[in-house]
Amino acid sequence: MPRSPRPAPPPGPLTRDLPPAPGVTLVDGGADVAVYAGHADGVELCLFEPGDVAGGTERRIPLLERAHGWWFGFVPGMGPGQRYNLRVDGAWEPEQGLRHNPAKLLLDPYARAVEGEVTWGPEVYGHTVDADWHGDALNRSDLDSRANIPRCVVVDDEFDWEDDRPPGHSRSDSVLYEMHVKGQTKLHPGVPPELRGTYAGLAHPASLAHLTSLGVTAVELLPVHAFTHEPHLVRMGMTNHWGYNTLGFHAPHAAFAAADDPQGVVDEVKGMVKLLHREGIEVILDVVYNHTAEQDRAGATLSWRGLDQRAYYRLDERGRDIDVTGCGNTLDLRHPVVCRMVLDSMRTWVQEYHVDGFRFDLAVALGRGRGDDFDPDHPFLVALRTDPVLSAVKLIAEPWDLGLHGWRTGQFPPPFMEWNDRYRDAVRHFWVGDRRGQAHGEPGRGIQELATRLAGSRDLFGDRDRGPTASVNFVTAHDGFTLADLTTYDRKHNEANGEHNRDGSNGSISWNHGVEGPTDDAAVLDARARTIRNVLGILLLSTGVPMITAGDEMGRTQGGNNNAYCQDNEISWVDWDLAPWQADLLETTRRLLAVRRDLPALRQRGWALGRQVHDDGTRDMEWFAADGDLMGHRWDDPGVRVVQMLVAGSWLGAPSALLVVNGGPDEVEVVLPPPPGGKGYRLLWDSADPTPQPPADTDAADPGPVAVPATSLRVYAAC
Numbered sequence: 001m002p003r004s005p006r007p008a009p010p011p012g013p014l015t016r017d018l019p020p021a022p023g024v025t026l027v028d029g030g031a032d033v034a035v036y037a038g039h040a041d042g043v044e045l046c047l048f049e050p051g052d053v054a055g056g057t058e059r060r061i062p063l064l065e066r067a068h069g070w071w072f073g074f075v076p077g078m079g080p081g082q083r084y085n086l087r088v089d090g091a092w093e094p095e096q097g098l099r100h101n102p103a104k105l106l107l108d109p110y111a112r113a114v115e116g117e118v119t120w121g122p123e124v125y126g127h128t129v130d131a132d133w134h135g136d137a138l139n140r141s142d143l144d145s146r147a148n149i150p151r152c153v154v155v156d157d158e159f160d161w162e163d164d165r166p167p168g169h170s171r172s173d174s175v176l177y178e179m180h181v182k183g184q185t186k187l188h189p190g191v192p193p194e195l196r197g198t199y200a201g202l203a204h205p206a207s208l209a210h211l212t213s214l215g216v217t218a219v220e221l222l223p224v225h226a227f228t229h230e231p232h233l234v235r236m237g238m239t240n241h242w243g244y245n246t247l248g249f250h251a252p253h254a255a256f257a258a259a260d261d262p263q264g265v266v267d268e269v270k271g272m273v274k275l276l277h278r279e280g281i282e283v284i285l286d287v288v289y290n291h292t293a294e295q296d297r298a299g300a301t302l303s304w305r306g307l308d309q310r311a312y313y314r315l316d317e318r319g320r321d322i323d324v325t326g327c328g329n330t331l332d333l334r335h336p337v338v339c340r341m342v343l344d345s346m347r348t349w350v351q352e353y354h355v356d357g358f359r360f361d362l363a364v365a366l367g368r369g370r371g372d373d374f375d376p377d378h379p380f381l382v383a384l385r386t387d388p389v390l391s392a393v394k395l396i397a398e399p400w401d402l403g404l405h406g407w408r409t410g411q412f413p414p415p416f417m418e419w420n421d422r423y424r425d426a427v428r429h430f431w432v433g434d435r436r437g438q439a440h441g442e443p444g445r446g447i448q449e450l451a452t453r454l455a456g457s458r459d460l461f462g463d464r465d466r467g468p469t470a471s472v473n474f475v476t477a478h479d480g481f482t483l484a485d486l487t488t489y490d491r492k493h494n495e496a497n498g499e500h501n502r503d504g505s506n507g508s509i510s511w512n513h514g515v516e517g518p519t520d521d522a523a524v525l526d527a528r529a530r531t532i533r534n535v536l537g538i539l540l541l542s543t544g545v546p547m548i549t550a551g552d553e554m555g556r557t558q559g560g561n562n563n564a565y566c567q568d569n570e571i572s573w574v575d576w577d578l579a580p581w582q583a584d585l586l587e588t589t590r591r592l593l594a595v596r597r598d599l600p601a602l603r604q605r606g607w608a609l610g611r612q613v614h615d616d617g618t619r620d621m622e623w624f625a626a627d628g629d630l631m632g633h634r635w636d637d638p639g640v641r642v643v644q645m646l647v648a649g650s651w652l653g654a655p656s657a658l659l660v661v662n663g664g665p666d667e668v669e670v671v672l673p674p675p676p677g678g679k680g681y682r683l684l685w686d687s688a689d690p691t692p693q694p695p696a697d698t699d700a701a702d703p704g705p706v707a708v709p710a711t712s713l714r715v716y717a718a719c
Helices: 181-185 205-214 231-235 262-278 304-312 336-352 362-368 378-385 423-440 447-456 522-541 580-598 632-636
Strands: 023-027 030-035 040-048 059-062 064-069 068-075 081-090 150-153 175-181 218-221 226-229 248-253 282-287 357-362 394-398 419-420 471-473 545-549 621-624 641-648 659-661 668-672 681-688 707-708 712-719
Touching: 030 304, 040 068, 040 580, 059 068, 064 362, 064 668, 081 304, 175 181, 205 262, 205 580, 248 262, 248 336, 262 282, 336 378, 362 378, 419 423, 423 447, 423 522, 447 522, 447 632, 447 641, 471 545, 522 545, 522 580, 522 659, 522 712, 580 681, 641 668, 659 668
Parallel strands: 175 218, 175 545, 218 282, 282 357, 357 394, 394 419, 419 471
Antiparallel strands: 023 030, 030 068, 040 059, 040 081, 064 068, 081 150, 226 248, 621 641, 641 659, 659 712, 668 707, 681 712
16 A cells, blocks of 8 residues: 555544545554444454454454544554454444444455455354344344454555556447456466466466457456355355455455465456556456445344444335345445445556446446435436546446336436447347247347347437447346357256246247257257357447457357356356357457458447438438338338448448348348449358358459348448
8 A cells, every 4th residue: 555654643542633544544654544434432443463364363453533423543553464354333223224233343345455255154143143144133143253254454555567558449449348257267278277267367378369369358357346155155055156245345356366365466456457458458347336245134244234334325214225236235325435435446446456447237226316216417426427537437337226217228427338238138139039939930020129229229328429339239248148048048047056947037038949958950050050140240240339248259158047146167167168160159259350340330439320421422321121222111110121231431431331131031132232432342241151251352343132141141341
């Protein structure tokens, strides 16, 4: 941590009118310590020797200074490597939201490193529980939790960043790659065994080579904040693999590190970011600021609940949690201390770890105002937009939560980008669900919804001058089927999760193409592979910011598990042993991303509205039917499954792009429209080709009518 000069305090316990910075700040001769506990009667800093898991070396230091709910003091000799926690005494009035218990050792919400894990047992609950850790949450427990709680650790922020600079990719050029730090390299044969599944393994040359060969511009990492495992998983002998169960917002998750000491963990994460930046790859963190690992009031007392439950959490008039997250509690960002904690956490990750942005889990929960409804001008969202540090990084909202009126896609303010679930569903319906219906003689949904998503979803992001790059286009994510499983299973297969297949979504819009699960039927396998290529093709050629889920480019399967949050094993880990069709799919993905890079017309920053952009009559975007005429009234015909999207590039000094979509079950003769300012078209990619090669380096004359195979997608460049 940086040291700031500070004169020795004068005699007496009360020395300052205002508290120092929250957490531990190293100063000359020791450290300033400050923690918020606005309803407490007393706060103690608890110091431990390294390696003392049982807590026998505990030394308690009362924090005697107090202002505005903050308890603080100067601690002589406190420096890097010091292990510490907190204890808080005060009223025990559960129905008033007060659950202070000095028998419970607490984590500092501003801890920069966390050592050890929660040892689950009755000791970690502030109230009395039975052998199954259940209780009425009303009676205070006298069991001491010091042997069950991880230690906070003071670390030194000094790090040799060399000439590190943020890659600074524009949103229009961005391609996101959502991955799990451990799952990405745990099985990677090119990564040394001792580094597999770690931050260092992710930054190993073999891992980086895959990312750079794809051409992605950013990795979006599933949570790397310190987290713990839900009690019900612990009882089943399982763990929370995804990490959406935060234990500390300022500290990296130590279990993902090859290093085994807290300082080494911090430095390893920084080294990972530095090496990714060196390859031109940005780092975006998936952050969980909507809830914590303490669950509801029947859950454990680990930090915030013991400090000041009424400040940190949304509570009703009887002291019970208002849960819009599905995880038991909801952080209350209406409270200035909580809002500051989240903003300070983000600044830590940007300024100390050099990350390039954030994806906010259940972001609507962060913007619920005094009336509990979502407010796009919530103080937290305004602070993000005006903060000179945080407003300069990429901000991505998951635009929903589980509360009333929780679905808010398209309603976040600029400069937020948003996960576009309307895009996800439209693509799945067109290429998967509708095709399943066609196989059973059912009509499709037509082409209009897909075209809207293909053009950037202006219906969702057209207001407030947000532009098409506000849309993060995705078809799969960590939560749900992989792309391969989307084409292999009609129903989820989550039995391994121990919940009798009741967990996970029941509405995946998937299709097994006639056989549930693995098969040797060549026709079924070919049909599945083509569907995967169609989905990838649309995703990577659409206007907006595409997001690929790690492994989808190689046909990764989870065996039909669409909720693998608790599967820290081969079900979730990326498998690098590729069958021939998977190797072909990987090359397809590389080819598609190369086409996207080569055609600026597909990466528009503004809306293409059919405006004339050239004296020859060329318009920025036009839509044609199979016969080569403008779509016109055919937009409203649900039986129409063919469309051509022509995006002018000449006004950008680049080739125009033509996408031809045939979502029907039969081959169709398509008359290509006249190419703007050119003689013809050059075919760049065809989803009907399982092993695409770069196109021949020849000019193409006007091709006239072309035969477009059933259920396929093509992209041409005008020449």
